[in-house]
Amino acid sequence: MEFFQTMELAPFLLSFKLAALTTLILFLISLPLAWYLSQTTSKAKPILEAITALPIVLPPSVLGFYILWALSYNSPIGVFFEETFGIKLVFNFTGLVIASCFYSLPFMVQPLQSGFETLNKNMLEASYISGKSKIETLFRVALPNIKPALMTAIIVTFAHTVGEFGVVLMVGGSIPDETKVASVAIYEFVEIMDYTSAHIYSGIMVAMSFVVLLSVYIFNAKQARKVGGVV
C-alpha cells in the first residue's frame, strides 16, 4: 500500500496527454487524407497508401532516427523553428508529439479509409445529387455512417500512442515530466531492477488497454445492431 501512496503518476499523465494530443492532431490530418484515398481513382493512390503504411513496418528506431535527424538543431527544419519561434523540436514534449503523429498515422488513416470505402457509393452520389458539396457530404453523410470505424480509429490511435516506446525513447529521451512516459518509466524500473514498480506499472497498462479495447468492441457490436447492414 505504501507504494501506491508514493507512486509517481506523472509518467501516466504524460502518456495520456501525449496520446490525447496526438489523436486530436492525427484526426484532423487523417480525415481529409482518408476521405481522399477512399474516393480517388488517381494512379498516385498506391504510392500514398504505401507511404501512409510505412510506420507499421519500419522499426521504431528507423523512424526515430530520421525524425531526430530532421528536427535536430543541425538540420534546416530544427534551425528554422529554433530561430523563428524559439522552439526546440527534440528532447522535449513537442518533439514527442511530432514523432507520435508520424508513428501512429496509419492507425488513424487505415480504419477511416476502409470505413469510407465500405459506404454505399450510391448513397454518397445521392447526396451530391441533392446539391451537397463533397465537404458537406463528408460531414453529414459519410462520417455519421462510419461510426464504428471512426471509434476504432480514435481508440486504436490513442492506445497505440500510449503504448509506443522506441520512437519516444529516441526522440524524447527520459526527462521527468517532459518526455518520461509510462512505457519509458517501466523500462527504467527494469533497468534498475525495481521489479515491484515495473509490475505495478505494467499491470496498470494491461488493465487500461483491455478496458479501452473492450469498450470499442462493445460499442461496435451495438452500432452494428442499430444501423444494420447496407441500407
Place this chain on the structure above:
Amino acid sequence: MIKIAISKKLHGASGAMDLKIDLELEEGSFVALSGESGSGKTTLLRILAGLEEAEGNIEVSGEIWQDSKSRLPTQKRGIGFVFQDYALFANMSVEQNLLFVKNDKQLCKKLLKMSGLSELKERMPNTLSGGQKQRVSLCRAMMSRPKLLLMDEPLSALDPSMRNRLQVEILALHKEFGTTTIMVSHDPSEIYRLSQRVVKLHLGRVVEDGTPKDVLLKTSGSQKFSFEGELLEIVKVDVIYIAIVSIGQQLVEVVISSSEAKSLEIGSRVSVSTKAFAPTLSPL
C-alpha cells in the same frame, strides 16, 4: 425540350463499345429506357446526372448542362435520382432523408402523405421494408422539384404486387408534378403502364424509339397474338415434329413441319403466333 447528344467510349464485359446517343425529349414526358444489360442505359443516366463524363452536349429547358466548353456539376443540375438499391441516408430518419435535400417542410409533408409514409416519418431506413424504402427514395428525389427525374430500375428488386402498387404511385407523382422522367425498365407491363415513349438501346445505340405499343407489341401483319420464347427441344412424334418453347414462366408445345424442324436451332429465340379467328380464353 431536353436535348441530348453525347458519346463515350465504354469498356464493358463484351469489350470496347461506343455509347452514342442522340435524343430529344418533350418536357413533362415519361420515357422508358430499355435494352439488354451492358447496352449503356445506366451509363446514359449517370452522364445526364453529371456523375460520369462524356463528350457532347446536354441541354435541359434552355439551360446548358454540358457543352464543349463547360460541364455543370451534379450539385447544380437540380435532378432527382432513384437508385435500384434505394441509397437512403442510413443515419437519418425518413423525414430527415427528405429534408436533407431541401428544408421544405410543406412539400415533405405532402409527399409523405401521398405515398402513405406519414406514420413512418420518424423511422430509420433499416427498419423499413423494400417497398417502403423505395417510396422514401422516390419522395426524396422529388424534394428538389427536379427538372429531370432519373430512375435506374427502381422497382426491379421488389416483388410483383409491390411493384404494381408503386407503379400507381409513380404515375400519381408524375401527374402531380409533371416532371420529365427517364426510367430504366425491363418489364413490358411496367413500361406500357407508365411511359409514353420507349427508347431501346443495343450496344450503345438507339435501335428502337416509339410508343410502347409500337415497340412492345410484337405482332405483325394479320397476326392476332404473338409471344417471344426460347426453343428448348424438338421432339419427333411419328410423322410430326413438336417444338417445346419456354415463354415467360411456362412451357408450350407447338406442332411444326419437318422443314421447319430442320431450319430451327435449339436455344434460339422464336416467336409463337397465330392468326386464329377467335383464340379461346379461359379463366385461370
